[in-house]
Amino acid sequence: MEVADCRTIARGDLNAWVTRLLGRAEVIAPVRGQGGDEVFASIAAPEEVLWSFRNPLLPPKHLLLPQTDTLAEFRRVDGHYQVQEPPPPRPKILLNARSCDAVGLAFLAEMHAQDLTDAAVLRRAEALTVVSLACHQPCPLGFCVCCDAGPFLEHDFDLQLTDLGDRFHAEPGTPKGQALLDLAPDLFQVADAAAAEQRFALEQQALASFGKETCHFGAAMRRISTRRVAEDLWEKMSPWCLECGGCNHACPTCYCFSVADRTENGCTTRCRMWDSCQYAEFTLEASGHNPRPKRADRMKRRFYHKVSAQYFQRDGRVGCVGCGRCVQVCMGTTDMPAVVGAIRRGNWVSGRPA
Amino acid sequence: MLSPAIDVATGPGWLENPYQPHLARIVRIYRMVPDNWVFTLRFLDEEIGRNFRQQPGTFVMLSIPGAGEAPISISSSPTRPGTLELCVRRVGRVTDALYRLQSNDLVGVRGPYGNGFPVEVMHGNDLLLVAGGLGMAPLRSLLWYALDRREHFGQVTLMYGAKNPASMLFREELVSLVDRTDINCLLTVDSDPGGTWKNHVGLLPKLFDRARIDPRTTYAAVCGPPIVYKFVLERLLPLGFSKDRILMSLERRMKCGVGKCGHCSIGYKYTCLHGPIFTYWDAINLPEMV
Numbered sequence: 001m002e003v004a005d006c007r008t009i010a011r012g013d014l015n016a017w018v019t020r021l022l023g024r025a026e027v028i029a030p031v032r033g034q035g036g037d038e039v040f041a042s043i044a045a046p047e048e049v050l051w052s053f054r055n056p057l058l059p060p061k062h063l064l065l066p067q068t069d070t071l072a073e074f075r076r077v078d079g080h081y082q083v084q085e086p087p088p089p090r091p092k093i094l095l096n097a098r099s100c101d102a103v104g105l106a107f108l109a110e111m112h113a114q115d116l117t118d119a120a121v122l123r124r125a126e127a128l129t130v131v132s133l134a135c136h137q138p139c140p141l142g143f144c145v146c147c148d149a150g151p152f153l154e155h156d157f158d159l160q161l162t163d164l165g166d167r168f169h170a171e172p173g174t175p176k177g178q179a180l181l182d183l184a185p186d187l188f189q190v191a192d193a194a195a196a197e198q199r200f201a202l203e204q205q206a207l208a209s210f211g212k213e214t215c216h217f218g219a220a221m222r223r224i225s226t227r228r229v230a231e232d233l234w235e236k237m238s239p240w241c242l243e244c245g246g247c248n249h250a251c252p253t254c255y256c257f258s259v260a261d262r263t264e265n266g267c268t269t270r271c272r273m274w275d276s277c278q279y280a281e282f283t284l285e286a287s288g289h290n291p292r293p294k295r296a297d298r299m300k301r302r303f304y305h306k307v308s309a310q311y312f313q314r315d316g317r318v319g320c321v322g323c324g325r326c327v328q329v330c331m332g333t334t335d336m337p338a339v340v341g342a343i344r345r346g347n348w349v350s351g352r353p354a
Numbered sequence: 355m356l357s358p359a360i361d362v363a364t365g366p367g368w369l370e371n372p373y374q375p376h377l378a379r380i381v382r383i384y385r386m387v388p389d390n391w392v393f394t395l396r397f398l399d400e401e402i403g404r405n406f407r408q409q410p411g412t413f414v415m416l417s418i419p420g421a422g423e424a425p426i427s428i429s430s431s432p433t434r435p436g437t438l439e440l441c442v443r444r445v446g447r448v449t450d451a452l453y454r455l456q457s458n459d460l461v462g463v464r465g466p467y468g469n470g471f472p473v474e475v476m477h478g479n480d481l482l483l484v485a486g487g488l489g490m491a492p493l494r495s496l497l498w499y500a501l502d503r504r505e506h507f508g509q510v511t512l513m514y515g516a517k518n519p520a521s522m523l524f525r526e527e528l529v530s531l532v533d534r535t536d537i538n539c540l541l542t543v544d545s546d547p548g549g550t551w552k553n554h555v556g557l558l559p560k561l562f563d564r565a566r567i568d569p570r571t572t573y574a575a576v577c578g579p580p581i582v583y584k585f586v587l588e589r590l591l592p593l594g595f596s597k598d599r600i601l602m603s604l605e606r607r608m609k610c611g612v613g614k615c616g617h618c619s620i621g622y623k624y625t626c627l628h629g630p631i632f633t634y635w636d637a638i639n640l641p642e643m644v
Contacts, residue, residue: 071371071373071374072371072373072374072375074419074420074462076419079460080460081377081419081460081462083374083375083377083462085371085374086371112614114613115612115613115627116372116612116613116614116627117372118372118612118614119371119372120371120373227641255614255616256615256616256617257609257610257614257615257616258609258615258617259373259422259423259609259610259615260422261419261420261421261422263419263420268419268420270373270417270419270422270423272373272609272610272615275609275615275616275617277616282607282617283606283607283617284607285605285606285607286424286445286446286447286449286607287445289580291606291620301619304621304622304641305616305619308622310621310622311622314622
């Protein structure tokens, strides 16, 4: 980001800007759901967008990895199969993603570009513009500061907004983000020194207000990567896991999937669906052999994948963005900070004070 | 550590949808052993068949629309291109659907996936192939590769053990190799209820008493159920085999074949990408491998 590229926009002009975004692409933003909670959804009018909100329970990872995603379609015609590819993705703009979710999306895009590329995900990432909204305050369960995923970002966003009160500070990170500013040159002013200073002060204040609720990966990573986590520690923790898969489904960086065929009206659709490495059947082979028969094995797998140095080397970051969603959804308290803390201390204190 | 066989720049259309199967026709079904049949496939699009870069030890994702996809190792050798031979055991949903198909029916195939045996590295060395049960399916590809490119290898030894003669895979073909002088083909069965078996009777590791193997110049390729690895390693290691000269085929449940779905992971390696062929060195150094 060059300081000269930064812009500010008056709070009153935001709706006019969002209207122009809507004219260009589908806009997904946090909105008030029917149950009163916050969710990421497609908007029809700029008034629906929430500018101050609690981070939705489900991350916007479905924009890259839909919960059910068509891989191919087979239609039977005269004893022959027609194989059809799913249509190319349409351009989308994700507005007001929190920093952690922007990093999660960048993680997924990078991961699917490795080795044998997954063109479907990469095309979606190419068509998606991420507008992140920096956080002034740590959220109650968040520990993004430990994962280089917030509260303010230096990378992994297309356009970063900061709420300065009566106006918003906007810094483009990529040409895609710059294009959104260029849509409304009349609404954006070049950011003055006061705006830059205020943004910097807010970042310092946000960093300073992280409390004890942090997750120290270093020690846990060393132990997991060198196999120095006591086997009985996993055994002690595993009864607290209910194998619900909630941590995986709510995680912005979990990407494992399963594939199944569905046939309707002579057309077979091959879909991939979110899967969870905590399910016993995840590794169950047709012969009946299961390489990870015990729950402890599967928990070990999950944290090895997220925290080990081997995966850190591959991905360049830990498989966690510190959003705190696993803390929120886990009924058994085997969430990321709790397990990382247990590995660091070497003992498991069951349960978390309510 | 074997290098993953990833050729992103020149692979056939990797920037296209990697999950899109190519249609292939079943041209022959050889009902070899009950519930272990060999299906010979030919791609409808000849161009795809020509560009199909299999190596011994690689596998394909075989799909039956409506039933799903399953990873199946290739039993035919790349030295005999044109068709693919898959030796399939009837064990699950997809293979069950496959067994209900007939010659001339269509299936979907994508691949080849996996690293395969490092044949270029093995050139100029002796070969020892050790297979137990269904482990012959992937090793047959390497066997015919070695026999078709015989000048590239020194002494070639095959040890194959089955429960009884009736359950021996590729029996006629392998028995016909016993008299050949360019391969030491040792076949054994655990028991011979019919009393007509002219080869060895006894457990697979006993065949090591019948072969002279120089561990310094030999690559050993082992494939079979877990118990085979255990007992074969007990024979190979005392011979003085170095750990990177023992190649093992290890498979896991798979969904994607391209290192994304997470099902086949062993530690930080993916069986579909970095395997299915691992050296024994890899096996003892990867967490949760053995």
